[in-house]
Amino acid sequence: MKQYVIYAFDATDENALNRRMAARPLHLETVKQLKQNGNFLIGGAILNSSEQMIGSTMIVQFEDEASFQDWFSNDPYNTMGVWEKVEINPFRVATIE
Template sequence: MLQYVINALDGTDGEAQNRRMLARPHHLVCVRKLKENGNFLLGGAILNESGQMIGSIMIVQFETESAFQDWFNNDPYNTMGVWQKVEVRPFRVANV
């Protein structure tokens, strides 16, 4: 399995929080499917000093790069414009 860490920051404009809250239920449906299929390893929201969600960290795994890209390109946080600054890196979970 190919593993990836995603560090994604939301936009900073006045509508950023509204976009996140509108997309969030749809994103969570997708994440639940990832978890059921064994693709989701860990994830959650990045918070600012006030406890407001401003981004996401996810660790996911897929059989192929194209399977990862298919999911990533179609995740609601991407398609609905929530994530504005995204860094994806190959990752390996430590087996300890």
């Protein structure tokens, strides 16, 4: 499985938080499905100093790049204009024995 770490920062316009909150239930449903399929390892919201959500961090894994891109391009946070700046890097979860 290929693993990825995603740092995704929300847009900063005046409607950004409203878009996030509108997309959030759909995004969480998508993440629940990822978890059931073994694709979601860990994730959550990035917070500012006022503890408001301003982005997301996720570690996910997929069989191949095409499967990852299919999920990522169709995630509601992408399709509904929540994420503005995204950094995706290959990742490897450490095996601790």
